[in-house]
Amino acid sequence: MADTQVDEKQAAAAERHAARLARRIDSFAKEHGGAEGQVAYIGQKGARIVLVGEDGGWGDLVAPSHAVAMSAVEKAGITVHEDFDGEFAAKVKTGPYEWSRMAGIQLGGPKNS
Numbered sequence: 001m002a003d004t005q006v007d008e009k010q011a012a013a014a015e016r017h018a019a020r021l022a023r024r025i026d027s028f029a030k031e032h033g034g035a036e037g038q039v040a041y042i043g044q045k046g047a048r049i050v051l052v053g054e055d056g057g058w059g060d061l062v063a064p065s066h067a068v069a070m071s072a073v074e075k076a077g078i079t080v081h082e083d084f085d086g087e088f089a090a091k092v093k094t095g096p097y098e099w100s101r102m103a104g105i106q107l108g109g110p111k112n113s
Contacts, residue, residue: 014068021061021072025051029078032057036079036088039069049073050084056093 029035032053040048042062047069049061063069073080081088 014065014071017064018068018071018075021049021063021068022075024061025049025072025076025078028053028059029076035076036081036091037073038081038084038088039066039073040084041066051078052088052091054091056091058092 025035025037028051032055034054035051037052038050040050042048046062046064047066049063049069049072050058051060052058061069061072063072070080
């Protein structure tokens with residue numbers, strides 16, 4: 001009996017988390033003229049939902065599990081890609097901040113301290 005109650009509580013918590021993530025995905029999509037995503041397993045931390053807007057803006061969210069992430073993107077109704085490559089990756093627009101933050105140190109850019 002106790003195991004059933006714990007399982008039901010965990011399922012309800014996962015459903016609430018997926019609903020919160022879906023609202024954030026919807027908000028991102030509205031702000032960027034639509035969105036597509038990709039879900040990647042990141043180990044014990046869960047899963048990363050990478051979002052790319054129609055305008056090239058991008059962002060990400062972290063879900064506590066792959067199942068919660070998949071539930072969230074399904075609720076949001078966005079297209080989900082298997083991989084972050086090809087035409088999907090080419091939609092991302094980066095600016096000076098991203099270049100200095102992600103690659104600047106390796107390419108001789110300013111140090112981010």
